[in-house]
Amino acid sequence: MQLQVSAQIETMVSEGHISSDDAMRFSQFVDTCNTQFMTHPVITDNKYCQWFATGKAHRENIKHFVVQFSVFSNLFLIAQLMKVINAGSLEGMRASKEILANELGVIFHKEGSKIGDVNDKDREGDPDIVSLEGSVDGGRFRFRAAHFEWIVKLGEVLDLGFNDLGKRRNGTPSTLFFCDQLTAIYGNEDPNIAEGASFAVENWAAAGFWKQLIAGLEAFKQSEEPKLPLAFFTWHDKIEEQHAGHVMDELEELYFTEGFDEEKFIAGGKEMLNGVEAFWTGLNEQRIALDFKD
Ligand SMILES: [Fe+2]
Known part of the structure; x- marks a missing residue:
């Protein structure tokens, strides 16, 4: 897995928010992150998770x-x-x-949806149906969430x-x-x-x-x-x-x-x-x- 500089950086240069030197420095920094983080064995070679995924855990x-x-x-x-x-x-x-x-x-609340936004009150907070998007601002607290x-x-x-x-x-x-x-x-x-x-x-x-x-x-x-x-x-x-x-x-x-x-x-x-x-x-x-x- 490699980190890539996004096209956003070019836009920032062309719009004058950063210089092309800044963009170059950033790109070098992303390379450093790739060598320092992305080659770490916990990312590239997690033995426990590899074994666990085979379904052999009793x-x-x-x-x-x-x-x-x-x-x-x-x-x-x-x-x-x-x-x-x-x-x-x-x-x-x-x-x-x-x-x-x-x-x-606190269940994430999505703008435009009603607070809670779950028809079945007994299932509010249930991880099978609880929201993945939105903000806790305006969201409802449920112990079971x-x-x-x-x-x-x-x-x-x-x-x-x-x-x-x-x-x-x-x-x-x-x-x-x-x-x-x-x-x-x-x-x-x-x-x-x-x-x-x-x-x-x-x-x-x-x-x-x-x-x-x-x-x-x-x-x-x-x-x-x-x-x-x-x-x-x-x-x-x-x-x-x-x-x-x-x-x-x-x-x-x-x-x-x-x-x-x-x-x-x-x-x-x-x-x-x-x-x-x-x-x-x-x-x-x-x-x-x-x-x-x-
Ligand atoms: Fe969590």
Whole structure:
């Protein structure tokens, strides 16, 4: 996967917003991002996700995976709140609040549609039908629209109780390392470092790991657990597809903002990818250990 400079840059040059030297510098920076981020093994060669997608995970693997993912998902709220607090602009703060409030259960509201916009009141917040577009501004809060509650529902089918999920004490050292790195780097006070981490996380997410997880979970669902609700994963996959196209637009905007620091951005991104990698390596080591146990 390679990042490409969009045609927007040429338009910015021709309209006189930036010089052709600026455009050249930007293009060189995108090359640096390609060599520093896009070749990272967590993007190009995630062994756990590759294995998971083959459908070989058995019940113990799936349960361990769900618990660790629930810890990441719940502790991510801390990192996202840090990002809100440390935002460098009102616009940035609002963009971060969109993610935080949606995680907690505020359903995206699309302009022109009625609030809630669901005919079946009993299903409001259901990840199978909940909106992928719009803003939390004007959206409705539903407890059951919280992403963590979607995992709790998934856990129920696997005999995982509320207290088996999402707590620090449920995390392995590698999962906790990842979560702590998210808070420290993604939620960093220095916007250059935080933005580098965001950019890296978005590119990791766009590299297709949701689809690999869905493939593995589908296989388990078909063979062993027909009631397994997968909407937590399918919802995130769909939102990721939508977002993938925006990543370069965001970088273009950021790059030409005063005070942008290339080195800090790259350092933040690389360190964050190492954190992400620790999470998946931990899961991979655990599944190999389980294989040996059999
Ligand atoms: Fe989420």
